[in-house]
Amino acid sequence: MKKNNITIKDIANKAGVSKATVSYVINNKPGVSEKIRNKILKIMKEMNYIPNAVARGLAGKKTHYIGLIIPDISDMFYADIIKGVENKTNSNNYLLNLVTTHAEKAKEKQVIDLFTGGIVDGVIIMAYHINEEYIKILKERNVPFVFIDYPFTTNSVYTVTVDNFDGGYKATEYLIKAGCKKIAFLKGSSVAWDSENRFKGYLKALNDYSIKIDDSIIKDANFRREEGYTKTLEILSNKDIDGVFAANDQMALGAMKAIKEKNLNIPEDISVIGFDNIESSKFSEPTLSTVEQPLCKMGEKSVELLLELIDEKKPKSKKISLKTELIKRKSTK
Amino acid sequence: MKKNNITIKDIANKAGVSKATVSYVINNKPGVSEKIRNKILKIMKEMNYIPNAVARGLAGKKTHYIGLIIPDISDMFYADIIKGVENKTNSNNYLLNLVTTHAEKAKEKQVIDLFTGGIVDGVIIMAYHINEEYIKILKERNVPFVFIDYPFTTNSVYTVTVDNFDGGYKATEYLIKAGCKKIAFLKGSSVAWDSENRFKGYLKALNDYSIKIDDSIIKDANFRREEGYTKTLEILSNKDIDGVFAANDQMALGAMKAIKEKNLNIPEDISVIGFDNIESSKFSEPTLSTVEQPLCKMGEKSVELLLELIDEKKPKSKKISLKTELIKRKSTK
DNA sequence: CTGAAAGCGCTTACAG
DNA sequence: CTGAAAGCGCTTACAG
Known part of the structure; x- marks a missing residue:
């Protein structure tokens, strides 16, 4: 696929400034006069310029993506979790990378490898075949991750569970x-x-x-x-x-x-x-x-936890346990 | 977030070859002797090396991501479509970028802009506020896209619909x-x-x-x-x-x-x-x-269509119309 | 307030 | 069969 899209260089040329200045404008950084800022903004709009997110990811070390690894999507159980994740991801200006594993061991490892390869800033994992040994490898990869609803008895991993x-x-x-x-x-x-x-x-x-x-x-x-x-x-x-x-x-x-x-x-x-x-x-x-079960909330909490990790704040606790809610209907007195 | 992950350079150094050679091995390209190939493979494994997908995306012009823009996820209607998309995306070694809009106009445009900014190889769009004028802008962006279930009367756009x-x-x-x-x-x-x-x-x-x-x-x-x-x-x-x-x-x-x-x-x-x-x-x-309605299939077909577009094959038709199925139960004679 | 330059981690002609 | 080099489109010190 040939792409000859408009780049930051085109904008810089047209505006008569350097790429750096355009970059500052894109990222809302100080150090650009109002006049030039407005001029650049105008040109970006005119040319329908969209910054290349991949390049930003490489240069800036942040992709603003969060990976979600989950067994299935058509099951409402998982769908509700996904929804929670998606909500929080979006409201924090991150984007969701969703991949399903159907609880297959090979697939789980494959996508975890992929997601810890720099393509996302953090990963939320709901998986069934990841052992402690593999966790060690993941940790070396410097990509923060959070597990959902997984019963690590050890305290090795950040996790959100249901009580x-x-x-x-x-x-x-x-x-x-x-x-x-x-x-x-x-x-x-x-x-x-x-x-x-x-x-x-x-x-x-x-x-x-x-x-x-x-x-x-x-x-x-x-x-x-x-x-x-x-x-x-x-x-x-x-x-x-x-x-x-x-x-x-x-x-x-x-x-x-x-x-x-x-x-x-x-x-x-x-x-x-x-x-x-x-x-x-x-x-x-x-x-x-x-x-x-607080499924949606579980998804939300896992994003919150992950975001803290990404921002290198130390979360209070490695484990978040969420309460269930009793639903009273007609099958009980 | 500091990342000092293992890169292709580390592997090249350790193996005593150039980065190019390692790249050829990663991408299964010819021109590397079996002996060196195996040596590199072994070192990659030992060091738990995962190629940085973002860098690959930038250099190779392909991200192997497909973007999906959809109103909601908790509704089974959309969930089934997503499932179809996810299936096909995965089986073709692409990854899914999912984002929901809740049918809000501003959000729809925002994510479409994002997805046409180089972060994905193609976009599947289910949206309600995209007019012909905006379609024109999208086309200039050189990122192929397919609409799901949208009634463009004009023939301006690739689309998968239900009959x-x-x-x-x-x-x-x-x-x-x-x-x-x-x-x-x-x-x-x-x-x-x-x-x-x-x-x-x-x-x-x-x-x-x-x-x-x-x-x-x-x-x-x-x-x-x-x-x-x-x-x-x-x-x-x-x-x-x-x-x-x-x-x-x-x-x-x-x-x-x-x-x-x-x-x-x-x-x-x-x-x-x-x-x-x-x-x-x-x-x-x-x-x-x-x-x-053939929701899952609709998702699958839209990926197939998009993949053809990405591979620059000319699809036979701009519009794919899928048949429904009559489900006979007890409310009819 | 602005620009030249290095660098992110890869891929891909090109030369040998 | 292999390597040096340019380049993808950005960001970010750094110098001015």
């Missing part, structure tokens, strides 16, 4: 206060840290309210609606329960299906609460009570 | 074939070109099947659910109808509410069909028949 423990606690406590005494728990999977933290919140709440933990009503349903359904059927055929807390909405929806099939009423006989606040939770019959 | 006329025709024909003879039409708004084209499809279908057009059952409901509801109530109190075609799903949902309130059955008494296939259309009672 899943607290969310699990709140949901369980809400059920208890509504009168539930035998609350089943549907796990995502034992390796899913978010589900596990919600589970820990559940255990703590039961403990605090002196409710005995019954392992036979705690099942792993792998975050899937189908398994939420079958596992709930299993529980119902053996046990009396009056509440179900599912670690995500999909499983909760499956649980509701099972409960209705057994001709039990929601919430009169059994209360159900989920996690995530997905779109379908608003349309289910009955509508599903759930715990909403 | 709304055909979609409107298909929906109407489907109702007619299901036995409907008096089909109300709910418009988006008279200035919305997509709604207008669907409306033209509706008119054509009625004509083709010799059904008389009745202006009193054609209403403007501004794409909104609430107005879909009130306008349908209006129609029902004056007229007997046996079908409703709404130019989007929101209005169709409103229409269904009105019909049910009048104690009429869907689809036995009145069939309802919408447009868009939004998430809620799957959960309504009854589920809503609708016309799905």
Whole structure:
């Protein structure tokens, strides 16, 4: 592609000044008389001049780009995070570089390498296959980065997460206060840290309210609606329960299906609460009570954190943990 | 931000060759012996060297970035388009620059200026305030661009659109074939070109099947659910109808509410069909028949078109029009 | 208040 | 097969 666009040199020539002076005007720097400044501004406008952002990036060491690495975009979960990132990025005059990995290991590394190669001023990473060893390499690259919702147990990395423990606690406590005494728990999977933290919140709440933990009503349903359904059927055929807390909405929806099939009423006989606040939770019959994650805010906070890093301010803390919000609908008393 | 990253010079020094030779290796160009190539490759790996993409962009005239300008991201409508764009961008080894405008005029121009300033190799634009005059300026900037879903009547611009006329025709024909003879039409708004084209499809279908057009059952409901509801109530109190075609799903949902309130059955008494296939259309009672737009594909096609432009191949046509798909559910016979 | 010059990290003819 | 050099379009000390 041949480009023979107008450059700073053309503007300088036309204005009868040096490139430096034009540059000062572009960047709003002092040291240029009003008269010349206005003249240059006028010429830039007349010639429809747009400074070459790539050249500015090279010369100025700043590209004003922020990279975002995220698994997917069509999932509303990620879409909300992206939205938050995009909001804050834009309002701070940065531009967003978005790339999806579909949680593939090779892709994750590839784009992280790319983004730490000088093309962005900082990177926000939501990835699943980045280990401590790789983190070390990243740090040598001198491009600041922030992780979203990643459970680094070490304190090696800046990260923004959701307080899943607290969310699990709140949901369980809400059920208890509504009168539930035998609350089943549907796990995502034992390796899913978010589900596990919600589970820990559940255990703590039961403990605090002196409710005995019954392992036979705690099942792993792998975050899937189908398994939420079958596992709930299993529980119902053996046990009396009056509440179900599912670690995500999909499983909760499956649980509701099972409960209705057994001709039990929601919430009169059994209360159900989920996690995530997905779109379908608003349309289910009955509508599903759930715990909403602050996704958009998570995106925003990660940009704020990253910007501090880029500006070389020392953030107060390496970890920002955001609270969830309880959404009360018709599936709970 | 100080960066003292490893550069091509460091690699060249370490390998005892010139920068050019390293560059040839990076870019997989011929003219380097296997032995030296391997040596350089090894050193690059050892030093965790990542070529600076900004410098490559400046020197090589190609940034391998594609800019996408879109109103919003949290709306699934746009999210699906973005997804399509992202897919194709990635599979062609380009990177996505995403920026949202919220359909604000100033913002649209601002980001278009930015993207045509050398930072991307091409731009995909979904905007609402760009006129022919501005298009002229864009063209001078030598950065190829493609519009999505924009109704340029002139042939001045490359664009990918949905065949709304055909979609409107298909929906109407489907109702007619299901036995409907008096089909109300709910418009988006008279200035919305997509709604207008669907409306033209509706008119054509009625004509083709010799059904008389009745202006009193054609209403403007501004794409909104609430107005879909009130306008349908209006129609029902004056007229007997046996079908409703709404130019989007929101209005169709409103229409269904009105019909049910009048104690009429869907689809036995009145069939309802919408447009868009939004998430809620799957959960309504009854589920809503609708016309799905090929959003993801639209994103993909726009990238394909843009890539041809970037590679200076002449695309066959300036305009790509994509067909919709009829989704049959329970709101129609 | 203004300009000449070096430099950012690459790529690409060109010469050998 | 390899290297020295110019150049991409800016920014930023530095000198005046």
